[in-house]
Amino acid sequence: MDEEIDAMPLKRSTWTEDAGASRAVALEVLRNGPLSRSEVARRLALSPGSLTRLSTPLIRAGLLREVGETSGGRVGRPSQLIDVVPNAQAFAGLKLRDDRVMGVITDLRAQVHKSAERPLTSQEPEAVADSIRDLVDELGAEWKHPTAIGIGLGGRLAAHRMVRSAAFLGWDDVPLAELVEQRTGLPTILENDVVAFTEYEHWFGAGRGLSRFAVVTLGAGIGYGLVANDAVVADEDHGIGLVGHWPLDPFGPVCSEGHRGCAKSILTEGAIVTALSGALGRPVTYEEAMDLGEAGEPAARRVLDDAGEGLGRLLAAIANLTMPECIVLGGEGVRLASVAREAVERGIAKDRDPRTRKLDLVIRSGSDTEWCRGAAVLAIQSFVLGARMAA
Amino acid sequence: MDEEIDAMPLKRSTWTEDAGASRAVALEVLRNGPLSRSEVARRLALSPGSLTRLSTPLIRAGLLREVGETSGGRVGRPSQLIDVVPNAQAFAGLKLRDDRVMGVITDLRAQVHKSAERPLTSQEPEAVADSIRDLVDELGAEWKHPTAIGIGLGGRLAAHRMVRSAAFLGWDDVPLAELVEQRTGLPTILENDVVAFTEYEHWFGAGRGLSRFAVVTLGAGIGYGLVANDAVVADEDHGIGLVGHWPLDPFGPVCSEGHRGCAKSILTEGAIVTALSGALGRPVTYEEAMDLGEAGEPAARRVLDDAGEGLGRLLAAIANLTMPECIVLGGEGVRLASVAREAVERGIAKDRDPRTRKLDLVIRSGSDTEWCRGAAVLAIQSFVLGARMAA
DNA sequence: TAGATTATTTCTACAATGGAATTTATAAGA
DNA sequence: TCTTATAAATTCCATTGTAGAAATAATCTA
Numbered sequence: 001m002d003e004e005i006d007a008m009p010l011k012r013s014t015w016t017e018d019a020g021a022s023r024a025v026a027l028e029v030l031r032n033g034p035l036s037r038s039e040v041a042r043r044l045a046l047s048p049g050s051l052t053r054l055s056t057p058l059i060r061a062g063l064l065r066e067v068g069e070t071s072g073g074r075v076g077r078p079s080q081l082i083d084v085v086p087n088a089q090a091f092a093g094l095k096l097r098d099d100r101v102m103g104v105i106t107d108l109r110a111q112v113h114k115s116a117e118r119p120l121t122s123q124e125p126e127a128v129a130d131s132i133r134d135l136v137d138e139l140g141a142e143w144k145h146p147t148a149i150g151i152g153l154g155g156r157l158a159a160h161r162m163v164r165s166a167a168f169l170g171w172d173d174v175p176l177a178e179l180v181e182q183r184t185g186l187p188t189i190l191e192n193d194v195v196a197f198t199e200y201e202h203w204f205g206a207g208r209g210l211s212r213f214a215v216v217t218l219g220a221g222i223g224y225g226l227v228a229n230d231a232v233v234a235d236e237d238h239g240i241g242l243v244g245h246w247p248l249d250p251f252g253p254v255c256s257e258g259h260r261g262c263a264k265s266i267l268t269e270g271a272i273v274t275a276l277s278g279a280l281g282r283p284v285t286y287e288e289a290m291d292l293g294e295a296g297e298p299a300a301r302r303v304l305d306d307a308g309e310g311l312g313r314l315l316a317a318i319a320n321l322t323m324p325e326c327i328v329l330g331g332e333g334v335r336l337a338s339v340a341r342e343a344v345e346r347g348i349a350k351d352r353d354p355r356t357r358k359l360d361l362v363i364r365s366g367s368d369t370e371w372c373r374g375a376a377v378l379a380i381q382s383f384v385l386g387a388r389m390a391a
Numbered sequence: 392m393d394e395e396i397d398a399m400p401l402k403r404s405t406w407t408e409d410a411g412a413s414r415a416v417a418l419e420v421l422r423n424g425p426l427s428r429s430e431v432a433r434r435l436a437l438s439p440g441s442l443t444r445l446s447t448p449l450i451r452a453g454l455l456r457e458v459g460e461t462s463g464g465r466v467g468r469p470s471q472l473i474d475v476v477p478n479a480q481a482f483a484g485l486k487l488r489d490d491r492v493m494g495v496i497t498d499l500r501a502q503v504h505k506s507a508e509r510p511l512t513s514q515e516p517e518a519v520a521d522s523i524r525d526l527v528d529e530l531g532a533e534w535k536h537p538t539a540i541g542i543g544l545g546g547r548l549a550a551h552r553m554v555r556s557a558a559f560l561g562w563d564d565v566p567l568a569e570l571v572e573q574r575t576g577l578p579t580i581l582e583n584d585v586v587a588f589t590e591y592e593h594w595f596g597a598g599r600g601l602s603r604f605a606v607v608t609l610g611a612g613i614g615y616g617l618v619a620n621d622a623v624v625a626d627e628d629h630g631i632g633l634v635g636h637w638p639l640d641p642f643g644p645v646c647s648e649g650h651r652g653c654a655k656s657i658l659t660e661g662a663i664v665t666a667l668s669g670a671l672g673r674p675v676t677y678e679e680a681m682d683l684g685e686a687g688e689p690a691a692r693r694v695l696d697d698a699g700e701g702l703g704r705l706l707a708a709i710a711n712l713t714m715p716e717c718i719v720l721g722g723e724g725v726r727l728a729s730v731a732r733e734a735v736e737r738g739i740a741k742d743r744d745p746r747t748r749k750l751d752l753v754i755r756s757g758s759d760t761e762w763c764r765g766a767a768v769l770a771i772q773s774f775v776l777g778a779r780m781a782a
Numbered sequence: 783t784a785g786a787t788t789a790t791t792t793c794t795a796c797a798a799t800g801g802a803a804t805t806t807a808t809a810a811g812a
Numbered sequence: 813t814c815t816t817a818t819a820a821a822t823t824c825c826a827t828t829g830t831a832g833a834a835a836t837a838a839t840c841t842a
Contacts, residue, residue, distance in 0.1 A: 020829085021829075021830090036789075036790095037789075037790070038788080038789055038790080046830080046831090047830070047831050047832070048789075048790065048791085048831095048832095049790090049791075049792080049793090049830080049831070049832075049833095050829080050830060050831075051790085052790065052791055052792085053791095053829085053830090056791095069838095073840095074787085074788075074839085074840080075786070075787045075788070075839070075840045075841070076786085076787040076788025076789065076838080076839060076840075077787080077788050077789040077790075077837060077838040077839055078788085078789075078838070078839060079788080079789055079790085080789080080790080212624065212626075224712070226619075226712070226713070226714075228617075228619035228620055228624050229619055229620035229621070229622045229624065230620070231620045233603065233619050233620065233713070233714060234714070235603075235714045235716075235748075236748070237714060237744075237746075237747045237748060238714075240744050240746050240747055242711045242712070242714075242744070242747075243711060243712070244744075245742070245744070246708075246711070246742075247704075247742060250641035250642075251641075313638075317637075317708060317712065318712055320633045320634060320637070321615070321617070321633070321634070321708065321709055321712045321713060322617070322624070322712060322713060323617075323624060323625070323626045323628060323629075323633075325626075351636070351637075351638060353628075353631050353632055353633070353635075353636070355628075355631050356628045356631055356633075357626075357627070357628060411798085412798080412799090427820075427821095428820075428821065429819080429820055429821075437799080437800090438799070438800045438801070439800095439801095439820075439821065439822085440799080440800070440801075440802095440821090440822075440823075440824085441798080441799060441800075442821085443821060443822055443823085444798085444799090444822095447822095460807095464809090465808085465809080465818085465819075466808070466809045466810070466817065466818045466819070467807080467808060467809075467817080467818040467819025467820065468805095468806060468807040468808055468818080468819050468820040468821075469807070469808060469819085469820075470819080470820055470821085471820080471821080
């Protein structure tokens, strides 16, 4: 029972003490930007009187504030917009890789204020937790000390606290959240990196206000996330390659596990680099492959168009089975989707009934901070929703 | 504005007049069988006192009743089980085909009490509505007159009232619900047949209590339904062949729309009959094909195993993208899944990561009344949920 | 400037809830 | 058989959250 490490006392705070209508008002304003009281009342099916009663204490507590009024145009008294005070709290969002940990510090709306990273000198859990503490300290000193920490990583997790398995670190059953909490004294939430990215899009990104959308990330592997009926769909299988070996091209190359033309053998950075390096007879980087493709170099064009079409077929499959209102594309390798946009559309058309609604694609920048921002959203959610995350 | 037909006055009644906690209690008991008051209190997070307050009027109104007590074994006062009075109301569920309309009359739990069918002498909307009225009258006379009518059909619908398009009847924009309401005086709900089947499984079948599951139906076409986060996922694209042309076998036969080895060209009754008739040099029926396969006839075995493997790959795709806790297989052609069960499992294994949870399959009988029961659930839902269906 | 329109606040009556105390019905053990 | 422990269900009351009406505020329009 006695701790080896001098664990810092864990600081837990909650946003609203009330978990009922008061929190619902605060959440609605947090997620849907500045809103008038009457608009919030409409959305939550509350009376105008109730809205005054609920919003006043939130404003007095410094959680919300009035930020001006609607630019008229309509008859009647203009409405006062209320909004959260985003800088009241800071959150740390980290992404763990095999060789480094990257992090950002954000406000309550997951806007990034600073970012930084540290190399990992060792993959030992304790050493990694030390690096995380140092990174969080650095980020906190640069802007504001965070209220909570979210950590995203590619792997399977248990109860937001335990790394069940993470092949890229060689980890099994590592209590990472606890290690970090001991060192920082801050509540820490773990989540699969793709799920975290999906939560960002859900709360503050392209999926805001949508009841259904999907996320696909490109990079070293293929990631997949789903929101349906206004909540993320995830189970313990998340973090296993659910779509990594998706069959796309019966005549494609063979992947490491013997699948011919699976997503991994066509869409990943490694697959594209390998294919183009082989074709050109010299090693090329991923960025170089993209540049060549954009410039119209024939071999690159062919490799990227094949990949793009494969991506399109994967997107069509997702659209057919989950009926999303939108698909968000992200990840370090997402440039493929822009460079081979036409091939992507061609691939979608191949497997999708022409009578269906056109598929709405949103392409993100692919920067590393997007992963971190996703992790920060987890921290934000654990703070504003209180114990509901505990499961 | 004046009606040609002497429309019967529409009888609308609701289950509980209260839409709040009182209805939640009634719904919980309806969907989850006999429950003790304390169990309901736990599930709905209500105090025991509230449960007494809420259940007493429901019992006095004849909606619920006490049905005995739990067989002890535990210390303490035994709990009184309360249950709905299922025979208090009857519902008609119909399935519309190109040549006939089939129907059942059920109780509040979608238990079938009688079934019947009528041939369609004409596909004119008015004539079809007449046949529906006659069938509902017949069913009502045989057991109890229904409170509401649910109609399932393969097509795209609008607002549960209008057939937007149904190719098998050559219909576009037919106000079928209105036509039936004019003739019967009963509230009428339309729904896509696969969605209706999915709702049955969701409320009273294998999906009861699950937050995620999928449904696949086999027959003249391939149907697909999805429940995620405890609600059916459906949009206006439902009723279009979302999975009908799913690519399964790059070396398979070509379907009517030029796809090689798509689901339609491999899994449908027509595809199997065609493939086996060709192989044997004589016409065979679907049932005959199944019998031959079961008996081990080599050509039939091969055709069915190929189809079974294709089905397995489709199921793997669904499982990978929607992470269901269970997949329900139904439809007239569902016998394929039993006869070629091993091939199905083989197909699943091909496209699914071996580390994932084993996929739980539920195989339904494939009888016609299953479609009708699904439609009845729509009627039940519209009754017990009140106006919430109106959307 | 008066009237229309919409937002917000104030005030009050009402309804729903939790919680504590009580009653009821069983099993387990003396 | 009697007592005790346990759990279900009921009763009752204090509290709270809510709607609803009326009042007030701030704009546009005629």
